[in-house]
Amino acid sequence: MSDFKVLIVDGVDPAGVDALRRGPAIEPIVRPRLERGELLETMARMDGIVVRSATRVDRELLAASPKLKVIGRAGVGVDNVDIGAATERGVIVMNSPGGSTMTTAEHTVAMMFALSRNIPQAYRLLKGGEWDKNRFKGVELGGKTLGVIGLGRIGSHVAHVAQGIGMNVVAYDPFISPGAELSGGLQIVELDQVFAEADFLTLHTPLTEKTRHLVNAESIARMKDGVRVINCARGGIVHESDLYDALKSGKVSGAAFDVFTEEPNTHSPLLELDNFIATPHLGASTVEAQRKVSEDICQQVADFLVRNAVRGALNFPQLEAGQLERYRHFVDLASRLALFAGQVVEGRIERVSIRYSGEVCDMNLGYLTSTILYRILEPILKEGVNLINVAHVAEERGIRIEETRVPVRENFTNLIGIELGADGGVHRVSGTVFTDKQARIVSMDGYEIEVILGGCMLLLTNNDTPGVIGRVGTLLGESHVNVAGMYVGRDHVGGRAIELLLTDEPVTDAVIDRIRDIDNILSVKAIHL
Numbered sequence: 001m002s003d004f005k006v007l008i009v010d011g012v013d014p015a016g017v018d019a020l021r022r023g024p025a026i027e028p029i030v031r032p033r034l035e036r037g038e039l040l041e042t043m044a045r046m047d048g049i050v051v052r053s054a055t056r057v058d059r060e061l062l063a064a065s066p067k068l069k070v071i072g073r074a075g076v077g078v079d080n081v082d083i084g085a086a087t088e089r090g091v092i093v094m095n096s097p098g099g100s101t102m103t104t105a106e107h108t109v110a111m112m113f114a115l116s117r118n119i120p121q122a123y124r125l126l127k128g129g130e131w132d133k134n135r136f137k138g139v140e141l142g143g144k145t146l147g148v149i150g151l152g153r154i155g156s157h158v159a160h161v162a163q164g165i166g167m168n169v170v171a172y173d174p175f176i177s178p179g180a181e182l183s184g185g186l187q188i189v190e191l192d193q194v195f196a197e198a199d200f201l202t203l204h205t206p207l208t209e210k211t212r213h214l215v216n217a218e219s220i221a222r223m224k225d226g227v228r229v230i231n232c233a234r235g236g237i238v239h240e241s242d243l244y245d246a247l248k249s250g251k252v253s254g255a256a257f258d259v260f261t262e263e264p265n266t267h268s269p270l271l272e273l274d275n276f277i278a279t280p281h282l283g284a285s286t287v288e289a290q291r292k293v294s295e296d297i298c299q300q301v302a303d304f305l306v307r308n309a310v311r312g313a314l315n316f317p318q319l320e321a322g323q324l325e326r327y328r329h330f331v332d333l334a335s336r337l338a339l340f341a342g343q344v345v346e347g348r349i350e351r352v353s354i355r356y357s358g359e360v361c362d363m364n365l366g367y368l369t370s371t372i373l374y375r376i377l378e379p380i381l382k383e384g385v386n387l388i389n390v391a392h393v394a395e396e397r398g399i400r401i402e403e404t405r406v407p408v409r410e411n412f413t414n415l416i417g418i419e420l421g422a423d424g425g426v427h428r429v430s431g432t433v434f435t436d437k438q439a440r441i442v443s444m445d446g447y448e449i450e451v452i453l454g455g456c457m458l459l460l461t462n463n464d465t466p467g468v469i470g471r472v473g474t475l476l477g478e479s480h481v482n483v484a485g486m487y488v489g490r491d492h493v494g495g496r497a498i499e500l501l502l503t504d505e506p507v508t509d510a511v512i513d514r515i516r517d518i519d520n521i522l523s524v525k526a527i528h529l
Contacts, residue, residue, distance in 0.1 A: 002027035004305045005045060008298075009034060010052035012074050016294030025306045028298075040064040048301050050074060057081045062089050070304050072297040075100055075284055078314065087315045094300050094312045098153075099292030100284035105157035107283045108202055108232045111256040112162075115228055116141055116200075118254075120277045142166035147198025149191070149214070150233070151176060152396075155204030160184050170194050174210075174348050174380070175397025177423075195222045200230065206381055207234035217242040225251060232258040232283050240270060247273050258283050327363040330414070333439040334368045336453040336529055337418050337431045338375035340441065343527045344459065347424025349399055352376065355430075357406035358414035369403055372418060412442065444498060447489030451500050455484075457527040458501040458512075463520040464490050469499065471518050476503070479511045496522070 003025045008017055011032045020028040034042065034055075043049065043065040050072040051057060057071055059082055068091050071081055076097040086093050114120055118136035125132060146162045148155050148171040159169045163184060172191045179188065194201070201223070205211045215229060216239040229252055231238050240261060246252040247270070254275040260268060263281060270276045284290070296312070303309040354372055356365055373390040385393045394401055417430040430443045431453065439453045451457075462468050469486070476483055482504040490497035507526055515524045 004047040005029055006048035006050060006298075006301060006305070007031060007042060007046045008050050009039070010054045010074075012050055012052060012298075013290040013294035015291045016050065016074065016296075016298030019295050019298040020302055023302065023306065026302055043068065048072065048305060050297055050301060051080065053077065053080055055080065057086070059085045062086060062091065065091075070094065070301050072096075072301040074290075074293045074297045083315050092304060092310070093314045094297060094304070094310075095314060096293045096296035096300065096312055099294075099296050100289045101153040101157065103286040103289035104232060104283040105154045105161065106286075107258060107279075108154070108158050108204075108230060109161050111230050111232060111258065111277070111279070112141065112146075112200060112202065112228075114277060115230065115254050115256040121274055141200075144168070144199040145170060145197050147171070147194040147201045148204065149173075149194060149201070150204035151182075151186070151188075152204060154233075155202075156186075158202055158204065159186055167200075170197050173397060175377075175394075175399055177348065177350055177398050192222060195219055196224070198227060199224060200228045202230040203233045203237050205233060205237060207236045208380060210380065212236050213239040213242075215239065215243065217245070220246045220251060223252075226253040227251075228253050229255040231256075235259040235261040235263060240268065244269050244273070247275050327360075329433045329437040329439070330360050330363060330368060330416070331371060333431050333433050333453075334371045334416055335375050336439045337416055337429055337441065338372040339379075339529050340453060340527060341418045341420050341427060341429050342376040342379060344427050344429070344444075344525060345420045345422050345424065347422040349376070349420055349422045351400045351402065351419075351421035352394070353402040353404070353419040353421070355404045355406070355417040355419075356415070357408070357410040357417075358412060359409075360414040360416060361405050361407045365403070365405060368416070369401070373401070376420070415442075441500075444489070447491065447498050449487050449489035449498065449500060451485075451487045451502070454529050456503045456506050457529065458499075458503060458507055458515075459523075459525045459527055460499045460501070460515070461522040462497055462499070463522065464493065464495050464497040465520050468518065468520050472499075472501075472515055472521075475511070475514055475518070476501075476507070479508075479514075481505065481507055481511065 005027050006020060008028050008030045017028045017030055020026045040061060043061060045067060046065060047067050048070040052074050057080060062085050071086055071091060071093045073081055073095040076095060078093065078095055081093055083093050117138035122136045142165060145168045148159045148169060151171050151173040159171055162169050170187050170189050170193060172189060172194045176188050178190055182188065214237050220242060243252065243255055247255060257278045259281055271278065300311050352373060354369055370390050373394055374385065377385050377390060377394065391401065412432045415430055415432050417428065419426065419428045428445055429441055431439060431441045433439055441449065441451050441453055443449065473483065483501055484504055485502040487500045488497060506528060512524050512526060515521060
């Protein structure tokens with residue numbers, strides 16, 4: 001009798017099932033399609049589940065899965081997996097991003113060729129009985145400029161293929177500084193320069209709040225007349241109605257999509273246009289890719305269940321046995337400080353400097369550094385970064401990591417300091433834990449300020465003049481925002497000051513804009529921990 005049962009759903013390639021069957025310890029239960037009720041009932045006896053994108057692994061499913069130890073996502077995106085809820089229940093989440101890199105890059109290149117030569121439109125006309133050589137006049141790719149936004153594994157491969165066919169490539173990545181020397185002579189420039197120079201524009205970023213509608217009416221206006229746009233990354237990066245208007249006007253000569261904001265999508269107005277082509281999210285749909293991601297994730301799941309080995313984990317703490325419980329308060333401090341610092345900094349992060357002193361040096365600092373980097377980068381990158389690969393991801397993007405260890409005490413029994421250098425400035429925060437084990441910030445940008453880190457916060461900087469704090473408090477009261485605590489630091493009387501206000505609920509953008517208008521307020525930022 002097998003020790004573990006693993007449910008395989010969503011038509012995961014049989015190669016992965018074969019990988020699970022190679023050892024006697026795991027029994028794969030293959031159910032390509034399950035109604036929700038039957039799925040929840042089946043999960044009651046499962047130790048693991050392997051999914052693609054169709055099955056939602058949410059709080060309801062997790063609550064119905066008392067034996068569940070591991071969730072495997074065959075592929076990259078984990079939008080259908082509630083990682084936070086899984087972490088709360090002690091369930092590890094893994095993905096297998098490497099298997100689909102090549103196939104998604106190839107699909108992007110195929111879409112670029114099809115777009116440049118009007119291949120789908122010409123075929124449709126020919127199939128309808130018309131032979132018209134003059135109706136669809138294409139353009140050559142050689143000698144044109146390809147703008148690549150996002151230089152992860154997929155974007156980098158597309159860029160190198162484009163160079164191989166004689167295209168000039170300019171690229172932008174928020175984590176690679178302009179002027180950085182990359183293999184193949186790739187030219188890294190600012191985003192506005194990509195928009196201005198690209199004849200073809202291809203997108204390879206995750207969908208985040210910063211990349212949502214990155215291509216919109218405003219950015220399209222800064223592009224060349226006749227630019228062509230390709231999106232095989234994530235729906236929502238392009239504002240679809242703005243693109244529709246630009247395609248109709250001719251500002252954009254053509255566009256090719258493999259992804260839409262809403263999927264499945266057969267009703268988009270874009271599909272009515274002759275200069276728009278699309279495929280139904282086929283980027284990773286090759287025999288080789290599906291086999292590879294299936295084999296990878298099923299082997300990862302098997303290794304975890306049978307040997308407690310971890311690869312490709314998105315939420316698993318890589319820490320020596322027993323250390324997590326012993327040093328949990330340091331892990332919490334590192335996480336909260338990093339989340340705080342990541343929300344304060346502006347612009348492209350170029351350097352992360354971390355300083356440990358005192359008894360915190362007794363633990364695995366490599367784990368703490370990975371935790372700090374992950375908490376800073378994950379809200380921006382969303383996918384493809386975890387505790388295991390975060391240092392490599394940072395290095396790929398030209399972020400310099402500096403770590404200093406001082407085993408002796410420096411003012412506090414333990415102290416973690418983080419300095420973030422970005423093209424928008426430098427910010428420093430330091431924190432500690434006292435005997436109550438609660439994470440506290442004790443200094444920020446040279447100001448001494450002691451605050452327990454958590455919840456909703458407002459960070460203000462202002463000239464140290466009478467009445468400023470009172471006017472802020474009055475405005476918050478008028479806006480029905482309850483202030484739970486206020487902490488002040490200043491360099492000297494009449495100089496500059498900072499305040500951290502703890503609020504019972506998030507402060508809206510409209511209220512923040514009103515605070516900015518108060519005399520002597522220099523900056524306001526909402527922070528959520």
